[in-house]
Amino acid sequence: MNPATLESQSSQACVAIIDDDSSVRNSLAMLLETKQWHSVEFERAHDFLSNAKLTDFNCLVVDVRIPEMNGLELFDELLRRSKQQHQYLPPVIFLSGHGDIPLVVRVLKQGAVDFLEKPADHRSLLDAISRALQTDARERENFQSQAAILKEIAELTQRERMVLTEVVAGYLGKQIADHLNISPKTVEAHRLHICQKLNVRTSMELAAKLRDIPPSLWQSF
Structure with missing residues (x-):
């Protein structure tokens, strides 16, 4: 500013x-x-x-x-x-x-x-x-x-928010699949939907966008 x-x-x-x-x-x-x-x-x-x-x-x-x-x-x-x-x-x-x-x-x-x-x-x-x-x-x-970013996250499904938490924690697709008991392909599909809804292209951009927002804020949705 x-x-x-x-x-x-x-x-x-x-x-x-x-x-x-x-x-x-x-x-x-x-x-x-x-x-x-x-x-x-x-x-x-x-x-x-x-x-x-x-x-x-x-x-x-x-x-x-x-x-x-x-x-x-x-x-x-x-x-x-x-x-x-x-x-x-x-x-x-x-x-x-x-x-x-x-x-x-x-x-x-x-x-x-x-x-x-x-x-x-x-x-x-x-x-x-x-x-x-x-x-x-x-x-x-x-x-x-x-607040604007949290509003975007609120539009995600509950499963997408679970995947989001894992992604920003730095876990890889196979690890996320194991943690959530879903297939790696399903994890990738969720990740793509998340990136689209939050207007980013990659997981690195996603992590950067959410750098200052603790997961506890969206886990309470």
């Missing part, structure tokens, strides 16, 4: 602000306006989970210490839903007035893109959000590409 595209997408960005302190939310919203970034404010994690559509946002700014369901619990729930429903999760930035090293390490290992201690200065906030928006532009495009 070229820099001009990134800049265009950043100017249209929408950021979710999840913080129980209205003064913090308002201050951050006004700061975002200086960059022409839109924002939507949420006081509680449950408000966000009940009313927000993740794909509407390019970045989430979450306070760790929001009451009831805290920011870390919200992040855990978003990660769970993302994996279970194969749903895109925008980059998450955490804010906390009580940050410590173990907490930082945990959220970053889980996939958060940044962690800032309150009160964060305006430059640090804007820089962090700018980096998150650049990450979103790349990751969203990758996710959409992966």
Whole structure:
């Protein structure tokens, strides 16, 4: 993706602000306006989970210490839903007035893109959000590409998906035939149908196309 595209997408960005302190939310919203970034404010994690559509946002700014369901619990729930429903999760930035090293390490290992201690200065906030928006532009495009491939795989028969799993694992036709208790000719017929449906010519192209997609995603169909 070229820099001009990134800049265009950043100017249209929408950021979710999840913080129980209205003064913090308002201050951050006004700061975002200086960059022409839109924002939507949420006081509680449950408000966000009940009313927000993740794909509407390019970045989430979450306070760790929001009451009831805290920011870390919200992040855990978003990660769970993302994996279970194969749903895109925008980059998450955490804010906390009580940050410590173990907490930082945990959220970053889980996939958060940044962690800032309150009160964060305006430059640090804007820089962090700018980096998150650049990450979103790349990751969203990758996710959409992966979703399109999974849609193609969903059109395969169950037997074809079984053969597909064996092919991308690197097994040869005779091995696949033995594993699935079918003839090598049947394996080859399935392989040809798979390649046609996924718009590739060879097993090598097929493996390359599915390089970043774990078989567990289509085995759950």
